[in-house]
Amino acid sequence: MLQLSRDTLLDAYTRMRTIRDFEDRVHTEFATGAIPGFVHLYAGEEASAVGVCLNLNDADYIASTHRGHGHCIAKGCDVGGMMKEIYGRRGGLCGGKGGSMHIADLAKGMMGANGIVGGGPPLVCGAGLAAKRLGTGGVAIAFFGDGASNQGAVHESMNLASIWDLPVIFLCENNQFAVTTSYSTTVAVEHVSDRAPAYNMPGVLVDGQDAIAMYEATVEAVRRARAGEGPTLIEGLTYRFEEHSLGLGRVRRGEYRTEEDIDRWRKRDPIVIHEERLISQGIATREECDAVNAETQEEVERAVEFARNSPFPEESDLFEDMWANPIPQP
Amino acid sequence: MSKKSYRQAINEALAQEMRRDPTVIVMGEDNSGGMGAPGEDDAWGGVLGVTKGLMPEFGRERVLDTPITESAFIGAAAGAAATGLRPVAELMFVDFMGVCFDQIYNQAGKFRYMFGGNAVTPLVIRTMYGAGFRAASQHSQCLYPIFTHVPGLKVVIPSSPYEAKGLMIQSIRDDDPVIFFEHKVMYDDEEEVPDEPYTIPFGEANLTREGGDVTVVAIGRMVQFANQVADKLEKDGIGCTVIDPRTTSPLDTDSILESVEETGRLVVVDEASPRCNMATDISALVSQEAFGALKAPIRMVTPPHTPVPFAPELEDLYIPNPDKIEAAVREVVGYGA
Numbered sequence: 001m002l003q004l005s006r007d008t009l010l011d012a013y014t015r016m017r018t019i020r021d022f023e024d025r026v027h028t029e030f031a032t033g034a035i036p037g038f039v040h041l042y043a044g045e046e047a048s049a050v051g052v053c054l055n056l057n058d059a060d061y062i063a064s065t066h067r068g069h070g071h072c073i074a075k076g077c078d079v080g081g082m083m084k085e086i087y088g089r090r091g092g093l094c095g096g097k098g099g100s101m102h103i104a105d106l107a108k109g110m111m112g113a114n115g116i117v118g119g120g121p122p123l124v125c126g127a128g129l130a131a132k133r134l135g136t137g138g139v140a141i142a143f144f145g146d147g148a149s150n151q152g153a154v155h156e157s158m159n160l161a162s163i164w165d166l167p168v169i170f171l172c173e174n175n176q177f178a179v180t181t182s183y184s185t186t187v188a189v190e191h192v193s194d195r196a197p198a199y200n201m202p203g204v205l206v207d208g209q210d211a212i213a214m215y216e217a218t219v220e221a222v223r224r225a226r227a228g229e230g231p232t233l234i235e236g237l238t239y240r241f242e243e244h245s246l247g248l249g250r251v252r253r254g255e256y257r258t259e260e261d262i263d264r265w266r267k268r269d270p271i272v273i274h275e276e277r278l279i280s281q282g283i284a285t286r287e288e289c290d291a292v293n294a295e296t297q298e299e300v301e302r303a304v305e306f307a308r309n310s311p312f313p314e315e316s317d318l319f320e321d322m323w324a325n326p327i328p329q330p
Numbered sequence: 331m332s333k334k335s336y337r338q339a340i341n342e343a344l345a346q347e348m349r350r351d352p353t354v355i356v357m358g359e360d361n362s363g364g365m366g367a368p369g370e371d372d373a374w375g376g377v378l379g380v381t382k383g384l385m386p387e388f389g390r391e392r393v394l395d396t397p398i399t400e401s402a403f404i405g406a407a408a409g410a411a412a413t414g415l416r417p418v419a420e421l422m423f424v425d426f427m428g429v430c431f432d433q434i435y436n437q438a439g440k441f442r443y444m445f446g447g448n449a450v451t452p453l454v455i456r457t458m459y460g461a462g463f464r465a466a467s468q469h470s471q472c473l474y475p476i477f478t479h480v481p482g483l484k485v486v487i488p489s490s491p492y493e494a495k496g497l498m499i500q501s502i503r504d505d506d507p508v509i510f511f512e513h514k515v516m517y518d519d520e521e522e523v524p525d526e527p528y529t530i531p532f533g534e535a536n537l538t539r540e541g542g543d544v545t546v547v548a549i550g551r552m553v554q555f556a557n558q559v560a561d562k563l564e565k566d567g568i569g570c571t572v573i574d575p576r577t578t579s580p581l582d583t584d585s586i587l588e589s590v591e592e593t594g595r596l597v598v599v600d601e602a603s604p605r606c607n608m609a610t611d612i613s614a615l616v617s618q619e620a621f622g623a624l625k626a627p628i629r630m631v632t633p634p635h636t637p638v639p640f641a642p643e644l645e646d647l648y649i650p651n652p653d654k655i656e657a658a659v660r661e662v663v664g665y666g667a
Contacts, residue, residue: 122402122409122437123412126407129409324450
C-alpha cells in the first residue's frame, strides 16, 4: 500500500470519521427543526473527499457540489464555523448568508458548495488558469456527481481544461442516483470516465469506497496537473447512504433502489473498509480507532454547542457583504 | 487628448490596464483571432476589432482565444477572478447570455454575499448590445435590465468614447463583477478622449444637457438621441436636462430625483424591451419618491414589446428615435395647457 505514513493513514481515518459524525449530527439536529433549509448529507461517500484532498494544500482549490460538507472538512475548513453556517448563525463560515448549499472558505481553497448541478467545473477551470498564470503551482479540482456529468457546462469545461492544459482534475462522484433517477438511465456510456478520451485526457475508474484507491488515483492526476500535462477525469463509484436531501421524507427507503442494494453498499462503508485495513495491517489497533472516534464525536459535539450558542444574524447583516467596492452614499 | 473611436477608447483602456497590472487578462472568442494560423497572429482582435493589437503586446498567456463555449469560459473568468486574476471576458453578443447566464448570476454575482463577504470577484464581462445593425432577433437585444435585476452585478453602459474609456478602466479596477455594455452601432463614433488613463466613478450620473422644463433620462446610445432633441428644442424655448446614468447598477437615483424636483416632468428613453426595463424602473422610482413634484404624467420612449425585426424598414420603426423623443417631450411640456 504505497508509501503513506502512519500519520497520513490515521489522518484519513480521522477526517472520514469527522465527516460521518458531522453528518450524523446534522441529521439529528435537522430532525429537531434547529437547522433551516435544504441539507444534503455526504454519508457513505467520505472516501472520495478525503482520499482526494489528502493530496492537496491550501494553495490548491476545490469546487464542491450541494453535497458539500465532506469536501469542506476534507479540505480543512473549521468544523465549528461550518456548523454555525449550517445553523444560519453569525460567525458562520459565510456569516449565515450561504448555509449548507453555499458553504465556502476561499482561504482554505474551498470555492464553495454549489446549488447548481454542474456549476463548479467552469469555476475550477478559472482557478486552474489563475494558478498557471500566477505560477502558484496549485491545482484545482471540481467535484461533481453523475447527474452533473451530463451538464453542458461540465463537458465544455473538460474541453477547455484540455485545450489549455490547465492544472485541473474532474472528480466525478458517481453515487448512482440523481435524486432518485438511476445514472444507468441517464448516462449514455457505461462509466462517466469513459468520456475522457473525447477530451483527450486520461479517464480513471476507481472504487469510491476505498480512500486509499481514491488517494492513489489522485496522486497521478495531481502530478500531471502540477507538471503542466493537463487535466484528468477520475470517477469514483460510490453510494449515498441517506436520501438525496433531508426533508425528502416522502421518498421511502427501497422505493427507487432495492433494499438489497442499500444493504450491500452499507456493508461497503468506506470508514469500515479503512478501519479494517488499519487494523489488519497493524497500523492501528481497534482501541486506537475507537479513541479517534471518541475525539471526532467530541469535536462535532463541541461544534453543535458552539452553533447553538451563537447569535442569530441581525437586520443590519442583511445589507452587509454586498460589494467589495461599495458606492459611497451621499 | 486626441480623437478616438468608441472602439479605440475601449482598446486603449484595456491596453493601459494590462500594462499597469499583470493580473489583467482578456479572453473570448476570436480575441486575437488567427489562432493557429502561422503569420496571422493578430488577424481579428474580436469580431469588432476591440482587442486588436493586445495579443502581439501581451502574448497568448494574457490574450486568450476561447472555444465557443460561453458557460466554460465565462465561468472560468469568474473562477479566475475569485482566485487572483482580473479577467476581462468577452461575451460577444449579450444575446448569448442564454448559454452562460448561470455562471454570471448564480456564481460570479453571488460569491461575495453568499460567502459572507469572504470573496472578491474583479471580473469584467464585455458585451455588445443594441439594435440598428440589421442583425435581427438574436443579435440585437439590450438585456441590461436582466443584469440590473441581479443583486451583486454592476452594470455599466457607456454612451460615448470618452465615457467608454473611463468607465472601462474603472470596471477593471473595481473588485466586483461588472457587465460592460458596448453598443454595436457606436463603435465608429469619435470624440476627443484623453490619452492618459482616467476613471469615471460608478453610480454618478452625467448631466449632458441642463434645462429647466423637463428631465430626460436616457440609457446608452439613447443619450445621443436625447442630446440631439435637447439641442433642437432649446431653440424653441424648451429646456431639457438630459441625464445619462452611466451605470444602471448602481443607479444614481439622487440625480434623477433632484432634477425631477426642479423640472416637474420626466421622459425616460430606453432601447430595452418595455416590460420591466430601466424606463419602468426609473418611472416607478420617480412616481414613488417625487410624485408631488410631477406636473405631467411620466412618458416612456421604448421599442414595442416585440423581438427585434430584421427588415430595415421594420427595425427602424422598432428603435426609439429623436422624433419619438421630441414628441414625448412636447407632450409632457404641453400637458394641461
